Amino acid sequence: MVDYRTVKSVAVLEVNNPPVNALSYNVRQGLQDGIERANKDKEIKSIIIIGKGRTYPAGADISEFSKPHKGPNLIEVGLGIESSRKPVISAIHGTCLGGGLEIALFSHYRIALESAKVGFPEVALGLLPGAHGTQRLPRVAGMAFAMEIITSGRHVSAREALQHGILDKLVKGNLLSESLDFAASLPFSVPHNRRLRNVPAKGAENADRIFEVALNKVKQKQNGFIAPINCLKAVKAALLPYEEGAKIERELFMELLTSGQAKAQQYVFFAERAATRWYVSNEKNQKKCSAVPVKTTGVIGAGTMGSGIVVTLLRAGLPVILVEQDSQNLERGVNMIKGILQGSVNLKRMTSQQMNKCLQQLTPAQSLDSLHNVDLVIEAVFENLKLKEEIFGKLDEICKQQTILCSNTSTLDIDKIARATKRPDKVIGTHFFAPAFVMPLLENVYGTKTSGETIATVMNLGKTIRKIPVLVKTCHGFVANRMLARYQTEASFLLEEGCLPHEYDQVMEEFGFPMGAFKVGDLSGLDIGYRIRQELAKANGYTVTTDTRYIQGERFSSLADKLYELGRLGRKTGKGWYKYDRPGAKEAFVDPDVTDIILKHCKDAGIIRRKISTQEIVERSMYSSINEGFRCLEDGVASKPEDIDVIWLHGFGFPRYRGGPMYYASTIGLAEVYDRICYYHKTFPESSYWVPSDLLRKLATSGRNIPMSDWSTAATVNKSRL
C-alpha cells in the first residue's frame, strides 16, 4: 500500500491504494514504517510522500469508520512525520483532501502540480478535520480562511492554496522529478518554523469577530448541522497552546464521530455513489450496457421547465435546438434562458464569454422538423398524456432512427408514451426537478421496453450535465411524486384537523427541510397541483369541486382548490397559503384571510379542530411517505433504499444529516415505524395509503434488525427466510 524506494539520498514513499489512495490501515502503517526506516538510514537526507495514480491521498478511508480501529491512527502517523529529523516533502497532485491534507500539513514542505486541489471535506461527512487539521490550517492560512475552508468543505485550487501559504511551491511537468530537485535544495535539518506546531495561528487579533461572522453564516447556510459549529470551535482553539488546542479538537471530533448526523452523512456519501449504479435485469445493467454518444440535443417546450433544462444542457457544452410552436412563448423562453445565464455571470459562476459560448449553441425553432438529426430529445410540455402521445408519435416520424426520445413527465406512464412510437426501446423518462438548472436530481424512468443502451445513455447524460441520476421503473408518479403525494396529502389533512400553514411549515423546517410544504406550494404555484388534480379526475372519470370530501371512497381535502379558485396561486400572485408584499416577493407572511378560509372550510365540513403535536406532524408526513417508499421497493419501482433517499435529498431538500427517509426509518427502528403506521391506519381508515406495506411488515416483524442492504431482496423472499 506504500511503496518505499530510494532515489539517490531521497526516500520516496509512494501511496498505492486505488482509486483515491485513501488512508486505510495499511497505508497509515506503511507511512509510519517508511518514515521510521528513512530516519534510520544514514544515506537518506530527505523524504518525499507522493501518491501513485490519479491522486495524493484524498482522505481517510470512509468505509473504515464503522469498523473497529486497527493500526496507528492518523495523528500518530502525522506526529511521526512532523518529528522526523529529516525534511519531509508532500508532493501533491489530484485531490489532497481531509486526512490527506493533514498528512501534508504534518510534512515540513508542500509542493504541488498546478492542477491539484486541496481541502477539508470532513464537514460533509458530519465531521471535522480531527488529525490536527483545525490546528494547523490556521497556522499557515490564518483564522478566517481556515474557518471558511473547513466549514464549507470546498476544494481549493493549488494557486489559491499557494496564495494562502498552504503550499510552498507549484510545479509543472513531472511531479516526482520536480520534488527531487526541491528536496536537493533543502537544508539537511528541519528548520523550527517548518514544524507547524511551533508557529502561532495567524489572525489571532481579530479571532472573536471572525468567529462570530463565521458562526452567523453557518447558522444561516447550514442550519441544523452540528459539524460546522464544532469545526469553528475547533479552529478557534488554535489560538491556545498547540497541545491544548489539539485536545479540544479531539473532544469536538469525538462528539461528532458518535453523533447520528455523522453516521447519516457518511451513509449519504456512499448512497449517492450507489444510486448512480443501476441494475434492471441480467441483461440490462450498468456492467453490460454501454451508453451511445450524445453530441446534439433538442428540447420541446419553452416554459419554465423546458428553459431550465436547456440551460442545464448548454452549461454542459451540449448544443440544443429549442422547439416551441408559439413564437411569443419561444421568445419568452429564450429570454428566460438568457436571464438565467446572465444571473450566473452576475454571481460569478460563469464568465460573459462562457455565457456567449452557451448562447451560440442554442437554436430556437418553431417546428419539430428541426429535430430530425439530433441524438436525444427531451420533451417538456404541459403534463397531458394525449399531447405527449401526439408529440412522441410525430418525433418518431421525424427523428433519425437512433434518436433517444425522453419525456420530462413527472407522473405519466412511460409505457403509454412509448406506445405512441415504433421505437419503445428508445423512449425513457428524464424527470428534472424545478428549477431544473438548480436542482441536482435527475429521476430517470424506464418503461417495460426501454433498452439497456437507452438507460445507460441517460444515466451517462445525467453525469455529463452534472446531475445526480437515479433510475426507477415507470408507474404513476414514479418514486419522487408517488411518495411526495402522501406527504402533501397528509399536510393538507393536518390543516383540516387543526394546524395552520405556518405552524405546519415551522415543524417541518425544524425537522430540517429548507421549506415546509405550504411554502413550497406557494413557490411552485397552486395552479400546478390544481391542474394535476383536474387532469387526474378527467383521466379517471370523476369530478373534483371545492365541495368534494371523498374521491372514490378516499378522503380528499379541497382546501388547496379553494385557494386556487380565489386566485391565490402563490408567490406569483402575491397570495397563496401566505401573503407577500408584492407578486413574486420571497418573504412569506401569515395571512389571517387564509386562517379564515381554513376555519370556514372546517366549519362547513363539520370538522372539529384540535391541537396537533409536533410528533404527529412529523410522523404523519414522514411515515406516510416511508410506507409508500417500502411499497416502491416491494413493486420494484425503486431497486434499493439508497435510490429513494437520494431522490429525497436532491429532489426535495430532505435534511442530509438525517440521511433520507428510508435511512431515517432505519434509525427510528422499523418495528416502531410499523407500529405507528398501523396506528394511523386504524385512526384514518379512509386513507388507504396507511395500509402498512407488506415489505415493511415483513421486515418489522422478523424479530431481527435487517440491514438496509437486504431490504430489497427481502421484498422477494418469504418471511420464513428473514
Ligand SMILES: CC/C=C/CC(=O)SCCNC(=O)CCNC(=O)[C@H](O)C(C)(C)COP(=O)(O)OP(=O)(O)OC[C@H]1O[C@@H](n2cnc3c(N)ncnc32)[C@H](O)[C@@H]1OP(=O)(O)O
Ligand atoms: C478518522 C476520521 C478521519 C477523517 C478525516 C478524513 O479524511 S474524512 C475523508 C475526507 N475525504 C473525503 O471526504 C473525500 C471523499 N471523496 C471524494 O470527494 C471523491 O471521491 C474524490 C476524491 C473527489 C474523487 O471523486 P470522483 O468523482 O473522481 O470519484 P468517486 O467519488 O466516484 O470515488 C471513486 C471511488 O472511490 C471511493 N472513495 C472516494 N473517496 C473515498 C474515501 N475517502 N474513502 C473510501 N472510499 C472512497 C468512492 O466511494 C468510489 O467508490 P465506488 O465503489 O467506485 O463507488
